[in-house]
Amino acid sequence: MLIIGEKINSTLKATAKAVAERDETALVDLAQRQVAAGAGMLDVNCGTVEADQEPEVMRWMVKLVQGAVNTPLCIDSANPAALAAGLMAHQGKAMVNSISGESERYRKVLPLLREHGASVIALGMDDQGIPGDGEKAYAVGAKLVEDLVKDGLSLEEIYFDPLVRSVATSPSAALETLDLMRRLGASFPGLHFASGLSNVSYGVPERRHLNRAYVVLSMGAGLDAVIMDPFDQVMVQLILASEVLLEKDRWCLRYIEAFNQGRLSA
Amino acid sequence: MLIIGEKINSTLKATAKAVAERDETALVDLAQRQVAAGAGMLDVNCGTVEADQEPEVMRWMVKLVQGAVNTPLCIDSANPAALAAGLMAHQGKAMVNSISGESERYRKVLPLLREHGASVIALGMDDQGIPGDGEKAYAVGAKLVEDLVKDGLSLEEIYFDPLVRSVATSPSAALETLDLMRRLGASFPGLHFASGLSNVSYGVPERRHLNRAYVVLSMGAGLDAVIMDPFDQVMVQLILASEVLLEKDRWCLRYIEAFNQGRLSA
Numbered sequence: 001m002l003i004i005g006e007k008i009n010s011t012l013k014a015t016a017k018a019v020a021e022r023d024e025t026a027l028v029d030l031a032q033r034q035v036a037a038g039a040g041m042l043d044v045n046c047g048t049v050e051a052d053q054e055p056e057v058m059r060w061m062v063k064l065v066q067g068a069v070n071t072p073l074c075i076d077s078a079n080p081a082a083l084a085a086g087l088m089a090h091q092g093k094a095m096v097n098s099i100s101g102e103s104e105r106y107r108k109v110l111p112l113l114r115e116h117g118a119s120v121i122a123l124g125m126d127d128q129g130i131p132g133d134g135e136k137a138y139a140v141g142a143k144l145v146e147d148l149v150k151d152g153l154s155l156e157e158i159y160f161d162p163l164v165r166s167v168a169t170s171p172s173a174a175l176e177t178l179d180l181m182r183r184l185g186a187s188f189p190g191l192h193f194a195s196g197l198s199n200v201s202y203g204v205p206e207r208r209h210l211n212r213a214y215v216v217l218s219m220g221a222g223l224d225a226v227i228m229d230p231f232d233q234v235m236v237q238l239i240l241a242s243e244v245l246l247e248k249d250r251w252c253l254r255y256i257e258a259f260n261q262g263r264l265s266a
Numbered sequence: 267m268l269i270i271g272e273k274i275n276s277t278l279k280a281t282a283k284a285v286a287e288r289d290e291t292a293l294v295d296l297a298q299r300q301v302a303a304g305a306g307m308l309d310v311n312c313g314t315v316e317a318d319q320e321p322e323v324m325r326w327m328v329k330l331v332q333g334a335v336n337t338p339l340c341i342d343s344a345n346p347a348a349l350a351a352g353l354m355a356h357q358g359k360a361m362v363n364s365i366s367g368e369s370e371r372y373r374k375v376l377p378l379l380r381e382h383g384a385s386v387i388a389l390g391m392d393d394q395g396i397p398g399d400g401e402k403a404y405a406v407g408a409k410l411v412e413d414l415v416k417d418g419l420s421l422e423e424i425y426f427d428p429l430v431r432s433v434a435t436s437p438s439a440a441l442e443t444l445d446l447m448r449r450l451g452a453s454f455p456g457l458h459f460a461s462g463l464s465n466v467s468y469g470v471p472e473r474r475h476l477n478r479a480y481v482v483l484s485m486g487a488g489l490d491a492v493i494m495d496p497f498d499q500v501m502v503q504l505i506l507a508s509e510v511l512l513e514k515d516r517w518c519l520r521y522i523e524a525f526n527q528g529r530l531s532a
Contacts, residue, residue, distance in 0.1 A: 167510050167511060167518065171510075174510075175511070205525045206503075206525055206530035209507040210510060210511065216482040216483060216504075217485075217511060219483075234500065237475040238475060238479050240475065241475035241476045244440075245433060246440070246441060247441055251434075252433065252470055255476075256470075256471065259471045264471070264472035264475060
């Protein structure tokens with residue numbers, strides 16, 4: 001399971017302040033602590049700065065974070081110029097957050113992936129928005145994956161995000177998403193699945209329990225990357241445990257390593 | 267999800283002391299606190315007393331606990347005379363823990379189920395022991411379920427326990443158990459599934475994380491009863507969350523009730 005740390009994102013107040021003040025110490029600390037907590041990749045997003053400054057700020061952040069930790073980064077922006085700047089500055093294979101079946105986004109992001117050999121989070125939506133029912137979601141997802149493969153990406157470079165809705169308003173949302181991942185996984189062996197955690201529990205109190213159960217259930221259906229707060233220790237512990245149970249961590253090697261590091265207590 | 271509270275069991279030191287001293291206050295307290303924590307049924311086991319005293323002690327415990335709480339009980343003993351005494355004393359529909367495909371146990375426990383209209387935990391094993399591989403486990407399980415139905419039980423009265431092995435020694439143990447539940451559930455619609463938590467994580471440090479992830483993954487495969495410590499608040503929270511995600515608690519009604527009772531905090 002790839003844990004993509006979500007903390008270096010300027011929509012978070014503390015991060016916004018660090019970015020505005022170009023506070024390198026604060027951002028380096030945030031990077032190092034996320035990796036120590038279990039993140040294998042760090043999302044970098046500075047979307048709240050002025051649009052014309054975003055490429056330059058993204059370039060600065062990518063260089064800063066890669067100077068502090070050894071993990072690859074997930075370059076996160078809605079602005080293709082900022083994605084390009086981040087990819088240019090990045091050492092090694094980056095991930096891009098994100099592409100989708102929306103024609104304009106697809107047209108602008110695809111060349112960046114090809115030029116920089118980046119992997120990508122592919123959102124399961126198109127120009128009609130997020131598909132409402134299971135058959136449509138499968139069709140939209142399958143077309144997006146097929147298009148990306150036809151345009152030169154390997155299945156292993158694609159992290160499909162099924163865009164789960166909230167169970168507060170769609171009681172079958174999680175079940176439909178699990179089913180979508182199982183179907184796409186069967187159709188496209190090697191395809192990865194990624195998810196964020198802000199949607200499934202939207203509008204429900206004490207949502208962290210829903211997020212945690214959602215990640216475990218989703219791992220059972222093929223989820224192998226998640227954008228999350230790596231400081232949620234219970235979530236990290238459940239992910240490590242699920243990897244053992246799903247035979248992704250045979251003989252509990254990583255689980256026992258985490259135990260030896262004191263990361264399974266509390 | 268039926269949470270069967272495991273605390274009234276004389277293999278637990280505090281319970282053994284309360285049983286030995288016939289401490290009604292302690293046992294009533296244990297019963298009431300388990301129900302308040304989320305248990306919908308209470309296991310009652312006094313297997314550590316002298317065999318000739320077990321029926322009498324079981325009768326006393328069943329009457330005591332049912333006088334204190336409104337939940338049905340799971341009468342738990344390897345001694346058919348103790349099961350009979352407990353069932354005789356029990357008001358309403360009891361559960362028996364347990365029957366299996368072992369011929370002697372089957373022959374002795376079945377008449378008790380029929381006489382008292384009890385439901386039962388059915389262990390997936392026979393005279394050859396716990397089956398080693400997936401095909402054999404399915405065959406043993408299907409035969410046991412078919413025998414019970416032929417002998418008068420309904421599928422809704424059977425809680426099949428797939429007897430998961432430890433992932434410490436069998437890396438594929440959990441995956442095989444998930445697969446077994448899915449296959450039996452597809453073959454026998456209405457069949458319930460129950461599991462304890464002492465096996466899957468046996469021999470691994472900080473095993474509670476494995477137990478928690480195992481319950482969530484198992485719920486995704488059909489598990490609907492678990493024998494557990496209801497004072498494990500994180501586990502109860504994950505179960506409540508999983509029920510929402512699996513559409514067993516549409517519109518989050520029980521989840522929000524638990525929130526209002528303060529059971530989702532901490």
